[in-house]
Every structure is written in C-alpha cells, then in structure tokens.
Amino acid sequence: MDPLDPALQSTAVSGVKPLLTLAIFAGVGSFFLGALITAIRRGMKEEGWFKFKQEKEEEE
Numbered sequence: 727m728d729p730l731d732p733a734l735q736s737t738a739v740s741g742v743k744p745l746l747t748l749a750i751f752a753g754v755g756s757f758f759l760g761a762l763i764t765a766i767r768r769g770m771k772e773e774g775w776f777k778f779k780q781e782k783e784e785e786e
Contacts, residue, residue, distance in 0.1 A: 769775060
C-alpha cells in the first residue's frame with residue numbers, strides 16, 4: 727500500500743539522514759538528561775533534601 731503523504735515517498739525518509747538526526751538528538755538529549763540527574767542528586771546532598779545532610783551531621 728502506498729503512503730498517502732507524497733513526502734514519505736521521497737528518499738529523504740530512507741537512508742542515512744534520519745539515523746544521523748536521531749543520533750544527534752539522542753546525544754544532545756542524553757547530555758541534558760545527565761545534567762538534570764546530576765543537578766537533582768547534588769541538590770539532594772547539598773541542600774539537605776530528604777534529610778541526607780542531617781544524617782551526615784549526626785555521624786560526625
């Protein structure tokens with residue numbers, strides 16, 4: 727069955743270009759996801775979220 731959208735029939739949809747675009751967006755997305763996770767973990771330790779800081783002070 728042929729696709730209804732003529733843009734899907736072009737060669738831009740198949741080949742290396744979509745894979746390259748996906749790889750670029752996955753790399754950029756993983757960078758920002760890693761930065762977000764690092765910021766949350768650092769905030770949990772330094773700002774005393776979930777009482778991690780208080781437990782550390784009690785041990786000392």
